[in-house]
Amino acid sequence: xxxxxxxxxxxxxxxxxxxxxxxxxxxxxxxxxxxxxxxxxxxxxxxxxxxxxxxxxxxxxxxxxxxxxxxxxxxxxxxxxxxxxxxxxxxxxxxxxxxxxxxxxxxxxxxxxxxxxxxxxxxxxxxxxxxxxxxxxxxxxxxxxxxxxxxxxxxxxxxxxxxxxxxxxxxxxxxxxxxxxxxxxxxxxxxxxxxxxxxxxxxxxxxxxxxxxxxxxxxxxxxxxxxxxxxxxxxxxxxxxxxxxxxxxxxxxxxxxxxxxxxxxxxxxxxxxxxxxxxxxxxxxxxxxxxxxxxxxxxxxxxxxxxxxxxxxxxxxxxxxxxxxxxxxxxxxxxxxxxxxxxxxxxxxxxxxxxxxxxxxxxxxxxxxxxxxxxxxxx
Ligand code: PMP
Ligand code: GLN
Numbered sequence: 001x002x003x004x005x006x007x008x009x010x011x012x013x014x015x016x017x018x019x020x021x022x023x024x025x026x027x028x029x030x031x032x033x034x035x036x037x038x039x040x041x042x043x044x045x046x047x048x049x050x051x052x053x054x055x056x057x058x059x060x061x062x063x064x065x066x067x068x069x070x071x072x073x074x075x076x077x078x079x080x081x082x083x084x085x086x087x088x089x090x091x092x093x094x095x096x097x098x099x100x101x102x103x104x105x106x107x108x109x110x111x112x113x114x115x116x117x118x119x120x121x122x123x124x125x126x127x128x129x130x131x132x133x134x135x136x137x138x139x140x141x142x143x144x145x146x147x148x149x150x151x152x153x154x155x156x157x158x159x160x161x162x163x164x165x166x167x168x169x170x171x172x173x174x175x176x177x178x179x180x181x182x183x184x185x186x187x188x189x190x191x192x193x194x195x196x197x198x199x200x201x202x203x204x205x206x207x208x209x210x211x212x213x214x215x216x217x218x219x220x221x222x223x224x225x226x227x228x229x230x231x232x233x234x235x236x237x238x239x240x241x242x243x244x245x246x247x248x249x250x251x252x253x254x255x256x257x258x259x260x261x262x263x264x265x266x267x268x269x270x271x272x273x274x275x276x277x278x279x280x281x282x283x284x285x286x287x288x289x290x291x292x293x294x295x296x297x298x299x300x301x302x303x304x305x306x307x308x309x310x311x312x313x314x315x316x317x318x319x320x321x322x323x324x325x326x327x328x329x330x331x332x333x334x335x336x337x338x339x340x341x342x343x344x345x346x347x348x349x350x351x352x353x354x355x356x357x358x359x360x361x362x363x364x365x366x367x368x369x370x371x372x373x374x375x376x377x378x379x
Contacts, residue, residue, distance in 0.1 A: 004377070006075075007365060009321075011324040013029070013030040013031075016029035016030060016331065018056070019211075019336075020342060021331065021367060025338075026368060026371055026375070027341045028341060028360040028369075029335075029342050030221060031314060032225075032233070032235075032361070032363070033232040033364065034363075035363075035364070038282075040273065041231055041233070041270070041279075042201045042286050043270045044269035044273050045269030045270075046269075048265035048266075048269045048328050051266045051268075054265060055214070056260070056261050057261045059261050059263060060084075060087075060088050061088060061261075061267060062089070062268060062271060063088070063177060064271040065267045065270060066084070066087045066240075066267035068271045069081075069083065069225075069240060069242075072274060072277060072280070073175055073210075075311050076280075077208075077212050077213055077275055078278075078305055079213060079322055085248060085275065086243060087242055087243035087248075088248060088252055089238070090239045090259070090262060092199045092226060092237035093225065095239070095259065096224045096225075097120060097195060099241070099254050099255050100243075100251060102128055102254045103247070103253075104157075105128040105130040106130070106161055108156060109128075109130040109156055109157075109159070110131050110132075110133045110156040110158060111132050111133065111157075111158060111159045112149060112152060113135070113160075113161055114134075114136075115135065115137065115348065116137065116162070116345060116349055117132050118162070118167050118348070121161050122350060125302045125316070130158070131156075133152050133154075133157070133206040134350060135320045135349075142171050143171070143282050144177055144180075158221060159191040159193060160190055160192055161192075161193040162192065162195065162211075163194075163195040164208075165196075165199075166313025167198065168312075168314050168330055168343065168345060168359040170311055171311070172202060172208075176216055177208075178211075184308025186216060187375050191220050191221070191247075192217055192221040193221070193222050193224065194210070194211045194222065194223045195224045196208070196211075196225055197224065197225060197229050197239070198225040198229055198311050199225060200229065200230045200283050201284065201312050203284070203291060203309065203310060203311065204288070204310070206310065208225060221244075222242075222243045222251065223242040223243065224239065224240075224248065225241075227371040228323045231279075231283070232283070232363070238262065238266055238270065260283075275286060282308055290363060291313075292308070294315065297369060297373040303318065304317070304318045304320070305317055305318065309362075313363035314359050315359070316357045316359055317342075318356055322379055326344075326346060327345050327355065328344040328346055330344065330358060331343065331344040334358070339375050342355075342358040342360050343358060344358055344359075345358060
């Protein structure tokens with residue numbers, strides 16, 4: 001069999017978590033919290049099971065969950081979204097991103113991808129028969145060079161995928177970035193796939209700015225979210241997509257024959273939990289506290305960082321002062337010799353690059369972060 005995307009290999013997240021397990025290392029690689037979900041959320045899902053929410057949900061998702069999401073978006077983004085025509089519940093964000101690509105892409109279309117990029121984007125685009133056009137973020141600062149993007153546009157360019165807050169660089173978008181994007185997509189008539197899974201992990205009293213706030217972007221965007229990040233429940237694979245009615249209609253045409261529908265009791269439990277939006281503010285506060293704790297501890301090591309993560313639960317660390325190894329080899333060496341697993345930045349690029357950065361996940365108990373830093377201090 002020749003798969004549509006033959007060159008795939010194994011994702012770095014599986015590789016590093018397996019290596020961490022093999023060497024009994026502290027796993028700050030794959031992004032998942034090691035602390036429990038809110039007991040109340042667990043009880044609500046259990047209750048939904050006992051109350052009989054155990055058969056197929058409607059294809060587009062439970063009405064009360066879509067309404068709760070619309071209410072959440074109104075609260076945080078100050079925009080109205082129609083729960084019936086503009087929201088679809090999906091089995092996680094990765095699925096929603098693929099479905100958005102499958103909705104818009106024809107063979108030979110091109111999609112702008114900003115590297116470093118989350119590892120599913122490029123394979124997804126190839127699987128749709130289209131071609132990713134990779135633009136690298138500026139060295140070190142990880143800001144966007146819009147001139148490079150303008151220069152890469154061709155008659156085949158169909159869409160751009162953006163990720164704000166960013167994994168793995170933890171940067172967030174400036175107003176200028178949004179204005180550039182508006183100019184670009186209007187001039188070249190592009191779709192936007194906006195991966196906003198870390199929307200509730202934006203720190204230092206800043207708010208998350210969604211593309212939904214800009215009518216010029218909203219009219220051509222698929223906005224992707226994940227409850228895994230917001231509720232510390234990555235294993236639940238629950239997310240949703242927001243798009244204007246016409247685009248959402250096409251998205252649902254694909255979704256109905258891919259997953260058809262999503263875990264019913266979890267939808268019911270989450271819908272009730274979202275009656276109180278302060279849970280999301282608790283998530284933000286808690287993760288900011290973990291970030292600050294981690295960085296305070298890391299001062300005692302020889303790792304360096306540019307700025308504290310503005311968003312997401314990752315921090316890039318530069319190891320130039322410690323080693324000359326390429327980042328993949330460094331990450332393996334660190335796991336084997338110092339029992340701390342991280343993700344090499346090079347795995348977020350398609351081509352080799354020689355940047356000396358690795359990514360640590362700080363969504364961990366304080367004791368886990370402390371134990372990791374204790375090991376890192378000895379290098
Ligand atoms: N996009 C980004 C940037 C991510 O970091 C993740 C992490 N899992 C996802 C998408 C996928 O989310 P999900 O687990 O809901 O599929
Ligand atoms: N998003 C998580 C990360 O970036 C992991 C997701 C996965 O394992 N596929 O680490």
